[in-house]
Amino acid sequence: MKLESEGTVLRVVGLAELNATNCVTVRDGVRAALREEHRNVELDFAGLMFIDSSGLGALVAIQKTLSGRQGFVRILNPGSSVLQILELTRMHRIFEIVRN
Amino acid sequence: MSTFLSRPGRHLVVAFPPDLAAVRDASRQVRLFLEQQGVIENESAGWELVCAEAGNNAVQHVRAEALDKKVEFLVGVAQDRVDLQVVDHTAGFDMEASPELPDDPLAEHGRGLFLMHSLTDGVNYLRGTNENRLMLWRRRAVQDASRTALSGDVEAAALESTLQTMTEELAGCYESLSAIFRFTAELNRGAQDAEFTQRWLGELAQVTGAEWYVFRLAENPMGWLTSAACSREGCVLAPIPLISENRDSVEARAAGGRQDMWFDGSAPLLPGDSLATFGRPLSGLCHPIFVGGTLLGTLAIGRSTTLPAFTAGQVNIIHTFADFLGIQLRNARIQIEYVQGQVLTRELEIAANIQRSLLPMRLPEPSGFHLAGFSRSASKVGGDFFDAITLDDGSVVLAIADVMGKGVPAALFAATFRSYFRARPDLGLHPELLLSWLNRRLHDDLDRVDMFVTAQIVHIDVVNRTIQVAAAGHCPLVCAGLDGIAVEVAPEGLPLGIAALTEYSCMSFRLPPGSRMLMLTDGIVEARNPAGQLLGYEPVKDLLQRAAAAGQPSDSIQSELLALVDAYRCGLEPHDDLTYLLVSETVPVGVKPA
Numbered sequence: 194m195k196l197e198s199e200g201t202v203l204r205v206v207g208l209a210e211l212n213a214t215n216c217v218t219v220r221d222g223v224r225a226a227l228r229e230e231h232r233n234v235e236l237d238f239a240g241l242m243f244i245d246s247s248g249l250g251a252l253v254a255i256q257k258t259l260s261g262r263q264g265f266v267r268i269l270n271p272g273s274s275v276l277q278i279l280e281l282t283r284m285h286r287i288f289e290i291v292r293n
Numbered sequence: 294m295s296t297f298l299s300r301p302g303r304h305l306v307v308a309f310p311p312d313l314a315a316v317r318d319a320s321r322q323v324r325l326f327l328e329q330q331g332v333i334e335n336e337s338a339g340w341e342l343v344c345a346e347a348g349n350n351a352v353q354h355v356r357a358e359a360l361d362k363k364v365e366f367l368v369g370v371a372q373d374r375v376d377l378q379v380v381d382h383t384a385g386f387d388m389e390a391s392p393e394l395p396d397d398p399l400a401e402h403g404r405g406l407f408l409m410h411s412l413t414d415g416v417n418y419l420r421g422t423n424e425n426r427l428m429l430w431r432r433r434a435v436q437d438a439s440r441t442a443l444s445g446d447v448e449a450a451a452l453e454s455t456l457q458t459m460t461e462e463l464a465g466c467y468e469s470l471s472a473i474f475r476f477t478a479e480l481n482r483g484a485q486d487a488e489f490t491q492r493w494l495g496e497l498a499q500v501t502g503a504e505w506y507v508f509r510l511a512e513n514p515m516g517w518l519t520s521a522a523c524s525r526e527g528c529v530l531a532p533i534p535l536i537s538e539n540r541d542s543v544e545a546r547a548a549g550g551r552q553d554m555w556f557d558g559s560a561p562l563l564p565g566d567s568l569a570t571f572g573r574p575l576s577g578l579c580h581p582i583f584v585g586g587t588l589l590g591t592l593a594i595g596r597s598t599t600l601p602a603f604t605a606g607q608v609n610i611i612h613t614f615a616d617f618l619g620i621q622l623r624n625a626r627i628q629i630e631y632v633q634g635q636v637l638t639r640e641l642e643i644a645a646n647i648q649r650s651l652l653p654m655r656l657p658e659p660s661g662f663h664l665a666g667f668s669r670s671a672s673k674v675g676g677d678f679f680d681a682i683t684l685d686d687g688s689v690v691l692a693i694a695d696v697m698g699k700g701v702p703a704a705l706f707a708a709t710f711r712s713y714f715r716a717r718p719d720l721g722l723h724p725e726l727l728l729s730w731l732n733r734r735l736h737d738d739l740d741r742v743d744m745f746v747t748a749q750i751v752h753i754d755v756v757n758r759t760i761q762v763a764a765a766g767h768c769p770l771v772c773a774g775l776d777g778i779a780v781e782v783a784p785e786g787l788p789l790g791i792a793a794l795t796e797y798s799c800m801s802f803r804l805p806p807g808s809r810m811l812m813l814t815d816g817i818v819e820a821r822n823p824a825g826q827l828l829g830y831e832p833v834k835d836l837l838q839r840a841a842a843a844g845q846p847s848d849s850i851q852s853e854l855l856a857l858v859d860a861y862r863c864g865l866e867p868h869d870d871l872t873y874l875l876v877s878e879t880v881p882v883g884v885k886p887a
Binding site for chain 2: 210212213214243245246247249250251253254256257274276277278279280281282283285286287289290291292
């Protein structure tokens with residue numbers, strides 16, 4: 194996982210999986226990297242091959258962290274199988290999901 | 294286990310220690326095995342997730358005394374179905390028949406069982422003394438033996454599914470963009486807001502497969518949401534108050550919470566919600582539309598089903614359409630306001646020209662006296678007015694008036710007053726009769742628009758040096774002579790337009806030698822300083838006393854008067870029009886008038 198800062202956005206790239214084994218690392222890593230100027234977090238899921246309910250919980254936890262800053266989580270380029278899980282669990286009602 | 298393995302088909306058994314990383318490895322092994330058996334990618338991926346969810350539960354809740362025991366995945370692949378059994382050593386739990394997602398969408402846990410149920414066709418859970426057994430199965434999508442044998446066909450099926458998803462998304466993007474370009478062109482051709490909105494939302498419904506929609510506009514940020522467009526022709530829904538306690542309406546909650554609100558079978562509309570007019574069941578979302586941080590309105594859109602209404606791609610299209618609509622409507626409003634402002638400015642310029650033309654170009658020059666008049670409006674068009682006419686006998690009649698209010702209506706009444714004032718010079722010898730006549734003529738028109746006019750009329754007999762004064766609720770005139778005494782003259786009388794049959798009184802007196810007489814409107818004596826105090830009459834009387842005693846010409850009196858008012862305001866903008874008529878005796882000091 195790599196974290197990139199661009200203005201008000203903190204971007205997470207290079208995640209291959211978001212599951213029970215790494216969800217705490219990702220969640221806490223993002224929280225630790227958030228600076229005062231960051232309002233929104235973008236997670237580039239282009240290379241994400243697998244997500245489970247623990248990974249979804251980490252996304253929700255990040256969203257809750259941002260709500261205090263009037264910010265939001267945006268998910269970029271999820272593959273079909275990951276998008277299917279996001280829609281099945283209605284995460285698309287909470288996060289903005291953008292596919293290029 | 295032996296019963297399971299004796300079933301027809303091919304089998305896999307994976308046993309692993311109670312460790313999350315081991316769960317992940319075992320889940321991958323199951324997926325690989327299934328793909329090798331010809332199970333399509335989408336289903337294999339689903340089983341991988343089911344294994345992960347079940348395995349994680351088995352690890353996270355394992356009994357302390359069972360830490361040395363292994364968790365097992367038993368997988369069976371038949372021609373028509375896939376079976377999975379998960380053996381765990383937890384205390385077990387009561388399995389719900391149909392687990393739902395957490396009530397709180399922002400809950401961080403509680404989606405695992407829902408996923409397992411959603412991704413399979415059947416779930417059973419057997420609790421035992423030493424171990425528990427979770428049994429899941431799912432029908433296979435590709436059942437034809439000849440096709441399953443051909444892995445190329447299986448891949449083709451998966452590829453076809455992916456392509457279909459991509460095609461739908463691309464089609465959505467294309468339709469969004471083409472609609473935006475087409476409708477932007479329409480707007481530029483002057484399409485009406487209501488017609489544009491209806492057609493735009495109809496397009497959105499078609500693109501997303503929505504069956505109904507309601508678009509509301511926020512009357513003001515804290516006011517009401519009023520129905521502006523609806524998929525049902527002729528349907529006008531009652532306005533919704535935008536108050537925080539309004540919990541019945543999903544539209545009010547979306548606007549107040551500044552976020553999308555969803556509703557479906559699992560989170561139905563509340564009984565008092567006006568969207569229930571579309572019947573039940575209903576499923577959809579309400580999107581609040583903000584432009585530049587200000588609430589413009591809400592769009593509720595959905596289908597008549599209990600199932601979740603829209604995919605992520607469709608939600609993006611709804612957001613794009615709704616936000617584009619908001620920007621277009623806001624731009625249209627700004628354009629209308631700009632045009633209206635331009636029209637109003639032009640109207641005010643015309644009215645100001647008319648008003649300026651009402652003031653006399655030249656004042657009469659009665660023998661032995663000099664008349665000077667001045668009017669300055671606080672706004673573009675004011676309601677103050679003065680006039681003077683010479684009668685056949687050489688006497689003069691002066692009028693000064695103040696129409697309540699400013700702008701075009703005040704200017705129109707000033708014009709009407711002037712016409713009537715000039716229409717009856719025969720009444721000029723009797724100012725009180727002239728006022729009564731003016732009041733009867735103006736009363737009905739003024740009364741209809743709740744306006745009134747204060748006025749003062751003075752007749753000067755230049756031969757006998759007498760004046761007659763009548764007033765209709767107007768501020769007193771000031772008169773000073775060589776003797777250094779200044780007096781206020783204020784006959785009583787109601788303003789014009791208050792009572793139709795008002796009779797006015799008249800005051801008469803001889804002008805003192807070397808007199809200076811000032812008829813004025815309240816913009817002079819009610820000028821305010823920064824502390825909010827009024828100028829009052831005393832400074833004006835002092836000025837006039839000194840001017841009369843010194844035989845000061847009217848030009849310098851006017852300069853001093855304006856300087857007095859402006860200095861008192863200390864640069865503050867005037868809040869009222871300022872108008873006066875100054876009468877100065879021109880007979881040199883020391884010479885007895887004829």
